[in-house]
Amino acid sequence: MKFGILVNEGPYTHEASDTAYQFTKAALEKGHEIVRVFFYHDGVNNGTRLTTPPQDERNIVKRWGELADQHKLDMVVCVAAAQRRGIVDTDEAKRHGKDADNIAPGFHISGLGQLIDAGIKADRLVVFGD
């Protein structure tokens, strides 16, 4: 089956990102296809490489990046939600005159159209959030 994944909550505060990760990993292991993982609302905070949790804790951002690398996952951070919360890539940083970018490896910034597109292409769009 083709799944689209929507993550609406940030890491650590809320379990949604953990559950989405476990679901995505399990689906891939069972041979399903993940059309896209889309990060929206505070979910965009899953995509900052500046995240530095204590060493004995899971690194949620890095874990997503590794999964993306292993399975060539398309992980998209919503541009509008990211701008509000200070998640920027090189282009966005330049465009808005910021002195740095912070997008994590494996993630890229794009429009909400990518969420709709995932809804259209996937057999099931699974939403993780409140």
Add this chain to the structure above:
Amino acid sequence: MTDEMMEEGGAPGGVVKKFLYVNRKAPYGTIYALESLEVVLISAAFEQDVSLAFLDDGVYQIVKGQDTKSVGVKNFSPTYRALEGYDVEKLYVEKESLEARGLTEEDLIVPVQVISTEEIADLMESHDVILSF
């Protein structure tokens, strides 16, 4: 609403799916309602078949006379009235949620269909993509 709406549009691959947006949260206090509305507008730009359902505190999103001056955030309720211009005309409100809050259809800023919890379940069953915010 945003630049990306101007850049994108048209149904990808000519595929039109039935999208249902389930709005369950109060309009202010969290950003869910506002950002949900942004997705609604994008899916309309993608020429999808869009419906909205308002449940629980989500019914407050379309209540008349919203005044946000004292909390210093934008009153985005007029946008619901603009949805018609995007061909988003199927708005459903759960009867039980309205009644529990002492509201009636007359308290709402847009024309809606008031339906029961059971009918909401049927509505969800009849949609391809359900986004709950």
